[in-house]
Amino acid sequence: MTEFTHDTAPTQFAAARGIRFAYRRFGQPGRSPLVFFQHFMGTLDDHDPALSDAFAADREVILFDNAGVGRSTGDVPETIAGMARHAMAFLDELGTETCDVIGYSLGGMLALQMVRDRPSIFRRMVLVGTAPRGGEDIMHLEKPSLAKRIQDPANRGYDVLKKIFFTSSPASQAAGEAFIRRLSQRKEDRDAPSGPKVASAQTMAFREWETFKGERFAELRAISHPTLIVQGVHDEMIPVSNSYRLSENLANAVLLTYPDAGHGSLFQYPESFTRHAGAFLSSDSESAVF
C-alpha cells in the first residue's frame, strides 16, 4: 500500500467485539506500525497529514475511528477504560502484536490505560497534550476562556480549532491556518464531523479520568516503556502541569515543551515534532533518551 498517502488511502473496515471499525493504513510496511490515537471529537479526518505522511515515509501508519466515532459503529464508552477495550480489540483484529503509538489529548489517556492493561502492546509511546489519571483541569470546555471561543458564531467548523488549539500570537494563528488547510486537503471518502453524542460520552470519560484512588500518579511508576511527552506551555484545554506530572512519575520519559503554543503544539511545529518524535521512535534503546 505504499502508493497511498494520508490524502488518498482508502477507508477500510474491520469487525471486532461487535463493532465495525473504520480505519486507514498507509506507508512503508516492515517494522511494527505506528498507530495514532485521536483527540476529543476527532475523526479520521482530524489527523494532520504533515505528521502521518512524515512518519509513513519509513513505516506503516494506522489511523482509526474508535467505537461510536466517525464511521465506526457502536456507542462511545463513557470511560477511558471502555475505549481502551475497543481499541485493543481493533488492534488484535489487525493482528498487531506490538506497535508504537502517538496518543494526543484523549488519545494519550487511551494509550496510558492500554499500556497498563497490556504492556506488550506498545514498544514506544509519544504522549502529546495529555494527562495522567488524576490529572488537573482536563478539557473543561465550559471554562469562560474556552467557552467564549467555542460558542463564538464567527468560529465555525475547523475555525474553532484555530482558536482553541493555537495561541493568539500572529505566528501561532498563521500555523493554525496552515493546519486547517492541511485538514481540508483530502476531498473524498471523508468522515462526517462528530456530534453532541460523541462529545457527551467523551466528556464523561474526562470527568472519570480526573478521579483517582490511593496515591496520586503511583500507577505511572510501574510503566517503564520509553516515552516522549510533548506539550505547548500555554495549553488551556489540558494544562502543561499534567505533562510535568507524567514526566516526573513515569520511569522512562523525556519531556519536550514548546513556546507560544497551546493544545495543538504538534500541529503548530510539525517539522520539529516529526524530527524529534521520529528520532525518538527510530531508537531501539531501552532508554527514552534520544
Add this chain to the structure above:
Amino acid sequence: MTEFTHDTAPTQFAAARGIRFAYRRFGQPGRSPLVFFQHFMGTLDDHDPALSDAFAADREVILFDNAGVGRSTGDVPETIAGMARHAMAFLDELGTETCDVIGYSLGGMLALQMVRDRPSIFRRMVLVGTAPRGGEDIMHLEKPSLAKRIQDPANRGYDVLKKIFFTSSPASQAAGEAFIRRLSQRKEDRDAPSGPKVASAQTMAFREWETFKGERFAELRAISHPTLIVQGVHDEMIPVSNSYRLSENLANAVLLTYPDAGHGSLFQYPESFTRHAGAFLSSDSESAVF
C-alpha cells in the same frame, strides 16, 4: 588554535576591571564563540570534555574562571549581578560582541542576569539545571538529603559529584563514574579545587537570587532570545519546577527534561545533550523551536 582540545588547551589570562581572568579557548574559529558559565564552586577543570570538545568541532569554545575562582584574582561577589559585571568585563576584554552561552546551575543565573543587563551579548542561550530570580529551593546544601551525601567521609573530591549530580540508579551512577573519569583526563595546568571562601560568597548569591520584588518572574517575559532549557526531573539541588517557571515565562524557550537524572543531567547524557543543544545552537531562526 584548532590543534588544542579540552585536555590540551593552555590556560591563558586576560586583565579587566582590576581582575586577572584565567581562561581557555579552543576549537574552530569562525562564527561567534560558545561560552560556558560554570556551576557552584566549579573551576576550569569541572567542565566536561565530552561537551566542550563536541561543540569545539565546529566553533570556538571559551571556558573561564570568574573573579575569585580558580586562578582568577579578586573576590567572589556575593550577588549574581556582581558576578555578571565581572563576566561582562571579561567578554569585553576578549572582544566578544555576541556569543552563545551554556549556563549551568549558577552559570544559568549569571546568563539570565547578563541578558537583562546587555541583551546584545547573547545570540542563543542554553540554560541547564538553573533557576530564575525568585525561584524555589535553590542550592540548599544544608538540606538533610544533600548534607548527608556531601558530609559523608566516604565521598571525597570528585566522588561527591557522583553522589549529588546523579541519581542512585545503577545507570546514573555508572554515568557518574564516566563523568569523573572525563574530568580527570587532563593531567597538567589544572586549577586547584575551590575552597570555603568561594562556597560562602556563592551561597550568599543564591540566597539573594531567591528574593524578588514585584510580580514574580515578570522580568523573564521581556527576554525574547531563543533559549533551550534542560533539566533532570529528579534534581535535588535545584528542583525542576524552576525550569518549568523559566519555560512558561520566557517568551521563546523550549524545555527538555531527562528521566532518572539529577542536577548533572547534561553530564549523564552527553551524547543526547550535545545533539539537541548542537541542533538548537546551529539554528539561525528567530524561534527557539528546532
